[in-house]
Amino acid sequence: MKKKFKNQFRVMLILCITLLTANCANEEISDQQKTTVAIDKAQKWFNAYKATAEFHPAFKNINYYWENASLVKLENNSIAITIPMKDNPENPDYHGKKMLYLYPADNGYNTVVHEIFPKSETDFGVENKKEDFQNLDVFTGYILTWNLTEGFVKGAEFENGVAIKNISYAAILSDDEKIKAFNLTRKAPPNWQMELDSVIVTGGSGSGGCAGCGGVIRINPTIGGGGTGGGTGDYIGSPGAGGDSSSGSGSKPIGDPCSRIREQLTSANFVAKQDELKKKTNLKVETGYLQSKNGPFTALNPGSGTDNTDSLNFPFDANTIGYIHAHLDPYEKVKANGDxxxxxxxxxxxxxDVKQFIILILNAGRNSIPISEVYGAMVSSAGTYQLRFTGNIADVSSKASSINWGDGLDKTYTEIMKKSSSLEKGFLKFLNEQIGINGIELYKIESSGNSKKTLDATGKVTSSNCK
Structure with missing residues (x-):
């Protein structure tokens, strides 16, 4: 009887082990199948996107190696699909590596190209080829981020996996042969590390544009100021890190304007400045302040001209996040002849004001300040308003330099404002017709609640209450 029981027990034990092993194998197969399905879905989406999108010249002749695509979990717990890519043909002098990252988004994927250049070419030896993008925690070199349709987004120098300096940006292509060489070969100039703070990078030869200039990804608050920064995981592991807005939800600021304004109005220092300026609209000289990202305010000086001036100088630095100033009530000015x-x-x-706000956006991009912190505030007896930005910084950098700032634009602005039934309507019409940068938004600040102002299809001003 005991022998029979032992035999039955052995049979049951073997059966359980077999079933357990089979279940484990099935789970493994299931995970593999999920990865395959995810990659296949991404490839179909990307092929359709590539067929309709107008890629930047730097990415028009590229081979994508989908057979080596991977589903990866990044350091910030976000998920991405990575696809190795190479120029076709690839320049023999090129010593970098490029990887297409697809970050899942509401309407598909955010597409981002990350490119790495080691300071030592031996870092890309055959034995390390599989670890190029997987073990960057000790990486020494440069990491660049690109937008497939717009070009260059941002770049940083890394030392042992830590960002130590940003690669700066200029919207207009210079005649510097070194930069032209970079645009053509995509190879980091050998003396970049000595001139990093003044390097000019564009999205390609003759493009004259930048697709993000730092985007909305904050490596570290001290980047650009000589301090040490975050790691490569912070730089690469962020959905929207310079992604194409057309390929999904696009780049989004950290915190929506309504929440940022509410937070701002809890600052006693900011509220004090705002209340102070409300009492100065009856003067004959504008007053205002710049704010640093660390909190302090600095008084603005009057612009050039006579003492009775209604303009201000805006001496931004790498830490400036916003301005708040007063616009004056009607007054009488005495001319030199007594009239x-x-x-x-x-x-x-x-x-x-709009021009200075745009400069602040680009300034924030160059100095790794979250775009959501940038604001331009105007206090007047007709109301207190703020400018905020929720668009793609690529739109700012590509369009700002083409705007004809000056007396002609000022005259057009005045004509639009005089013909409009309200200040809000005239200003929003001016933004749409003359500035044309998507994402610059107008908010009215009131004790009863803040609201976003927009124009509907009929040209009527609509208010959306901040919640």
Whole structure:
């Protein structure tokens, strides 16, 4: 009887082990199948996207190695599909590696190209080829981020896996032969490390554009100021790290404007400045402040000209995140000959205010300041307003340099404002027709609640309450 029981027990034990092994194998197969399905889905989406999108010249002749695609979990726990890519043909002097990252988004994927250049070419020996993008925690060299349709987004120098300096950006292509060589060969100039702070990078030979100039990814608050930064995981492991807005949800700021404004209005220092300026709209000289990312405010000086001026100088630095200033009520100015000149300031953001706001956006991109922290505030007896930005910084960098700032634009602005039934309507029309940068938004700040102002299809101003 005991022998029979032992035999039955052995049979049951073997059966359980067999079933357990089979279940484990099935789970493994299931995971493999899920990865295969995810990659196949991504490839079909990308092929359709590639067929309709206008790729930047730097990415028009590229081979994508989908057979080596992988589903990876990044250091910040986000998921991406990585696809190795090479120029076709590849320049024999090129010593970098490129990888296409697809970050899942609501309407497909955010597409980002990350490119790495080691300072030592031996870092890319045959024995290390499988570890190029997988073990960057000790990487020494440069990492660049590209937008498939717009070109260069941002770049940084890394030392043992830590970002130590940003690669800066200029919107207009220079005649510097070194930069032209970089655009053509995509090879980091050998003396970059000595001139990093002044390097000019564009999206390709003759493109004159930048697709993000730092984007919205914050490597570290001290980057650009000589301090040490975050690691490569912070730089690469972020959905929207310079991705094409057309390929999914696009680059998004950290925190929406409504929440950022609410947070701002809890600052006693900021509220004090705002309340102070409300009492100075009856002066004949504009007053205002710049704010540093660390919090402090610096008083603005009047612009050039006579003492009775209604303009201000905006001396931004690498840490500036915003401005707040007053626009004046109508007043009379005494001319040099004694005549009285009536002055009627427009109590809404001016073209110069918009220009300074745009400069702040690009400044933040170059200095790794989250775009959501950038603001331009105007206080007047007609209301208090803020400019905020929620678009793709590529749109800013590509369009800002083509705007004809100056007296002509000021005159157009004045004509639009005079013909409009309200200050808000006139300003929003000016933004749409003359500036044309998607994502610059107007918010009204009131004690009863803040609201976003937009124009509907009929040209009527609509208000969306901040929640």
């Amino acid at each position: 009285i000149d009536p002055v009627e300031p427009i109590r809404m953001h001016s073209p110069e």
